[in-house]
Amino acid sequence: MDEFWPVPDALAYLAGRWRVARAVRDLSSGEEGEFTGVTVFERSAGAGLVHRESGTFVWRGAARPAERTLRFLPGAGPGSAEVRFADGRPFHDLDLTSGRCVADHPCAADLYRGEFTVRDAHRWRTVWRVGGPAKDLLLVTDYTRDGADGD
Template sequence: MEEFRPVPDALAYLLGSWRVTRSVQDRAGGGEGRFDGTTVFGPLDAGGLPDAGGLLHEEAGTFVWLGVPRPAERTLRFLPGPTPGTADVRFADGRPFHDLDLTTGRHVVGHPCSADLYRGEFTVRDPDHWRTVWQVAGPAKDLLLTTDYARLR
């Protein structure tokens, strides 16, 4: 059985810069890809005003799919959640994505997206390492995305 590290405050834990490695497996079509880059969780600035302790998640790097590299980036907003220490994760445009509660060191979420269902598992290994595993299932999708984060000092 795996051991997870409880995190009393998800936003405080995530704050900073992380090295990111992500494997992508298309279990339906057999394709494989990899993303290598960095993620920075920095204070969220809403028009010059801090957004009540939220974080802006900015990820950038190179995604290689079937041997073809291309630049890739994404932005998310991590806002304080409804209970202390949790987070409300939103897309860059403010649409809801999922909740995040790392108080046990492990959290499972679901996110419906059109005809697809995203099931995510977040696990904290130690103060400087955490992982997400997303399984995506739908009429035309069967993906497994595994992302490892290592804190940059």
């Protein structure tokens, strides 16, 4: 995708309920899985948004419930955010001002490299490439605003 949709206010853009479809591929084994569910970005009691994701993860033929919580705090400017784990540890910075952002997160000896692309007012995507001695994964997640028309 060569064109991106600039986001002047990242937290306002993300707020609300999104349908989630994630493809997970282990590049070393070739195994594939998928996650389907919802992500809700709600205003937190303090500043920013609380991101709650829940759904079903299917891996090796077994389906199980999965969930995670992140915090999106105001960043250096309105188009940006500081993304943190539920316990407050830093995850990565996010700047959607241009509609595209690349972020890194070192995790032990592995490196998570994420690319975030905003397609329009109702659709965005993340692509995480995870590489290192413990992991060799590709995670592609499409988010569609709940209630949005179109494909």
